Amino acid sequence: MIIIGELINASRKAIGAAIKEKDEQAVRKVAADQAENGASFIDVNAGIFVDDEPDYLTWLVKNVQAVTDVPCAIDSPNPKAIEAALAVHKGAAPMINSISLEKDRWENLLPIVAGTDLKVVALCMSDDGMPQTVDDRMKIADKLVNGLLQKDVKLENIFIDPLVQPLSVNKEFGMQFLDTIEQITTQFAGIHTACGLSNISYGLPARKFINRAFMTIAIAKGLDGAIMNPMDKGMIAAITLGEALAGKDDFCMKYLKAFRAGLFE
């Protein structure tokens, strides 16, 4: 599982305050903790600051990179903020989170990723709004993939996000997401998928149980990336179980390691 650590997001109260106060230590600690707990990318989001987003995003990238070699996922639809962040980012290629088929977003972000080694999350969203069915999602996924490939973005750098919608709104939304993941991984061999899963349980109680079970099923359907809290032990346990049951854990070594670390108690 390719984990995109989601904790450095200005919309979270503690992080928003840390950014405003330029509290380097607070941000660096959250970055280091996520890297130590298995994050493959550290998401940085300063979206609430609007006009100052380029400055704050740049400051976030610098502070994350002060404590870890794990690359950033630059989480913004604002091309100025992304370019400012990319200008200071060092080392392994970062991720852009995220492009979509919405006209403005597509036209603003495509030139940034074209012909580069940047990773890119591509949302199954267009100006027609949220797709409702597997077919709707696949039509958008097809346009996203072809559009990116034509601009020399490598297939293995694309992370398609089919967008999770709440079960409480429609009982079919879980399977529609899961079947889309299966079709994407079958149709575009070598591509990645990624998403935030927690929207599935919106409006329901005891959400963590739903989120974990959904993760386990999604892995069996082919999901290989997630935007999540890498310090969530229960979710890491669910991922470990999903990967073992899906045949992705040689000799159950990762499962046994997680068991010895106390993840199943």
Next chain:
Amino acid sequence: MIIIGELINASRKAIGAAIKEKDEQAVRKVAADQAENGASFIDVNAGIFVDDEPDYLTWLVKNVQAVTDVPCAIDSPNPKAIEAALAVHKGAAPMINSISLEKDRWENLLPIVAGTDLKVVALCMSDDGMPQTVDDRMKIADKLVNGLLQKDVKLENIFIDPLVQPLSVNKEFGMQFLDTIEQITTQFAGIHTACGLSNISYGLPARKFINRAFMTIAIAKGLDGAIMNPMDKGMIAAITLGEALAGKDDFCMKYLKAFRAGLFE
């Protein structure tokens, strides 16, 4: 989920002793508990008694039916024991657990189920041993289904068991089972599937976590029957999550009911 309550099995120490001592109350309590906790069938197994199996199985059926209307799953490969048990079974049609493509078993049990309303568990097993791949399982499933249909067993009375093998032996065994479930439910619309899942975790620690995660995935792949302990709250929670995420829980009503009953704490 069609739950076949597995607890009345003579190979379990307490039940074996209760049967030997003809302790009616002990057996009746286990039957009533399973029925109250959602079992659709109460499995009865007196296999360890060999020569006396017909007598003991008959005694078990009578005692189960003394406390519940839930039909029995008559768990034996012995046609004499099955016929004796059927002769005393009243009410809704019981289940035969189980036929397979092994020559003796097929020839002994087919005449018993032919042209009846009995439910029957059919194991994907032949005289060639345990099938290794999805294709091997599907070939056996195809022969089982066609053979039963030709003898006027209705499709909706057949429960195919693709047989779970341990992940610790081969990391692909989980997905091979799951993909077989998916193919069976797709290819034979209206048929049922059923199995004991716990073999998946044989040889590994913290088995219950693996078993529950496997159940959740299996439901998303189409599994609709399980031979299990209906009093296992953790497994019932896993089933509830699987059914909600698989689109089988209108307005998440069963999930909400299970939440209020304290299943997610």
